[in-house]
Amino acid sequence: MLMTHILAELYDCPEVIHDATALAEAAKRAAQSVGATIVGEYEVRYVPHGLTIAIFLGESHIVLTTWPEFNLLLVDILLCNADMDPREVVEQIKAQICPLGQMVVHETARRIAAQA
Numbered sequence: 351m352l353m354t355h356i357l358a359e360l361y362d363c364p365e366v367i368h369d370a371t372a373l374a375e376a377a378k379r380a381a382q383s384v385g386a387t388i389v390g391e392y393e394v395r396y397v398p399h400g401l402t403i404a405i406f407l408g409e410s411h412i413v414l415t416t417w418p419e420f421n422l423l424l425v426d427i428l429l430c431n432a433d434m435d436p437r438e439v440v441e442q443i444k445a446q447i448c449p450l451g452q453m454v455v456h457e458t459a460r461r462i463a464a465q466a
Contacts, residue, residue: 356436357456358425363448367416367423370401377405377412380442384434409434423448
């Protein structure tokens with residue numbers, strides 16, 4: 351089975367990247383929009399600033415990490431269900447959190463089973 355692992359950089363993000371609740375809600379809405387099952391979440395706050403929000407899915411994960419001093423949000427999305435589009439998830443997160451910013455997306459194919 352082949353899946354697409356998305357790593358994205360969102361530049362020039364507004365102040366909302368300081369808001370852990372807004373980040374978590376955006377990731378959860380994006381996950382639910384493709385049918386993913388949320389099974390947990392975790393938040394880490396860094397000193398003096400910055401956040402990592404992890405949304406655990408029945409199908410893998412969404413992780414958001416902020417670098418507020420650079421107005422930067424890093425996004426990591428892996429969905430183990432081939433019917434779920436991680437590109438749609440990252441686009442929705444961008445639209446909700448950093449709609450006017452620049453996004454750079456890196457896609458990596460992940461094979462989770464040996465080929466026969």
